[in-house]
Amino acid sequence: MGVHRCRRCQADSVIYMRQHRLALCEPHFVEWVERMTLGFIKKHRMFEPEDRVLVAVSGGKDSLSLWSILLKLGYQADGLYIDLGIDAGCGYSKRSGEHVAKFALQVVPGAKLHLLDLAALYGKTVPEMAGRRKGGRRKLCSVCGLVKRHEMNRAARELGYSVIATGHNLDDEAAVLFGNVLHWEAEYLVRQSPVLPADDLGLVKRAKPLARFYERETAAYAIVGNIDYIVDECPFSLGATSLRLKEVLNSMEDRSAGTKLNFYFSFLRARDNSLFPGYERPDLNPCCKCGQATGASGLCAFCRLV
Ligand code: AMP
Ligand code: ZN
Numbered sequence: 470m471g472v473h474r475c476r477r478c479q480a481d482s483v484i485y486m487r488q489h490r491l492a493l494c495e496p497h498f499v500e501w502v503e504r505m506t507l508g509f510i511k512k513h514r515m516f517e518p519e520d521r522v523l524v525a526v527s528g529g530k531d532s533l534s535l536w537s538i539l540l541k542l543g544y545q546a547d548g549l550y551i552d553l554g555i556d557a558g559c560g561y562s563k564r565s566g567e568h569v570a571k572f573a574l575q576v577v578p579g580a581k582l583h584l585l586d587l588a589a590l591y592g593k594t595v596p597e598m599a600g601r602r603k604g605g606r607r608k609l610c611s612v613c614g615l616v617k618r619h620e621m622n623r624a625a626r627e628l629g630y631s632v633i634a635t636g637h638n639l640d641d642e643a644a645v646l647f648g649n650v651l652h653w654e655a656e657y658l659v660r661q662s663p664v665l666p667a668d669d670l671g672l673v674k675r676a677k678p679l680a681r682f683y684e685r686e687t688a689a690y691a692i693v694g695n696i697d698y699i700v701d702e703c704p705f706s707l708g709a710t711s712l713r714l715k716e717v718l719n720s721m722e723d724r725s726a727g728t729k730l731n732f733y734f735s736f737l738r739a740r741d742n743s744l745f746p747g748y749e750r751p752d753l754n755p756c757c758k759c760g761q762a763t764g765a766s767g768l769c770a771f772c773r774l775v
């Protein structure tokens with residue numbers, strides 16, 4: 470294998486993406502990521518320039534890059550940080566919030582940042598909410614996911630945003646897909662998509678504009694763009710199933726570049742061709758407390774939790 474040169478300008482200092490057989494110098498890589506994101510947003514009809522987009526920012530490389538890319542592409546994008554109250558001896562939520570606030574001030578000063586503090590709102594942090602449940606700490610990740618989804622939706626509705634954008638990358642999406650395939654979770658599989666439509670029960674449209682990028686591509690974008698992100702994963706996610714699924718996919722990717730990309734995009738095509746005919750979303754009702762859609766009758770899972 471010879472030395473790679475930038476496909477656009479022939480520069481010899483490049484980022485090489487084996488999975489695309491594509492080498493680009495830093496400026497052309499940045500341009501490529503932004504152009505591909507725009508194409509992906511348009512292809513999946515995620516949002517239009519007149520939409521008000523609420524970007525859920527965690528302080529990590531993906532969501533901070535996403536916020537910056539959307540603004541560069543000319544979209545109206547404000548940020549939302551949810552302080553989950555995760556400390557775990559390293560002040561995880563506090564440090565993440567500081568990264569987000571600094572980024573908002575220095576990199577996207579024209580945009581708004583909404584801060585939402587769970588303990589201040591509900592008197593309980595995510596670990597406290599999870600601790601009360603059967604299954605305790607092991608349930609923490611699922612409780613955390615539930616809380617984030619509910620609060621993102623509530624914030625978007627109350628603040629008048631038409632779309633919520635999250636920073637999920639291809640590695641995240643491929644791992645979720647892999648997990649769902651291992652258990653043949655057809656109900657989840659039919660709904661796994663880079664864009665989820667709004668519904669008439671107040672569910673705000675959700676979009677994952679970076680779902681076509683490998684994690685190492687979003688990391689490279691953040692590094693090249695000097696985005697100061699929080700490198701640590703959530704301390705509770707260590708040892709989580711999703712990380713094991715990622716490891717398996719990564720070892721397959723090492724032997725055969727493009728495995729993850731092919732796995733995810735072949736799935737999207739199969740799903741569009743009705744891979745699972747006959748599966749429909751179960752009937753939903755409005756929660757009697759918060760009004761958000763739920764499969765349960767009465768209180769939704771979030772309201773039962775708090
Ligand atoms: P995770 O579920 O931690 O893998 O994060 C997936 C996406 O959810 C991120 O890319 C963000 O868009 C969003 N997100 C995660 N944590 C937070 C948070 N504390 N506040 C706001 N958005 C978040
Ligand atoms: Zn170049």
Ligand code: ZN
Binds near residue numbers: 756761771772773
């Ligand atoms: Zn509710």
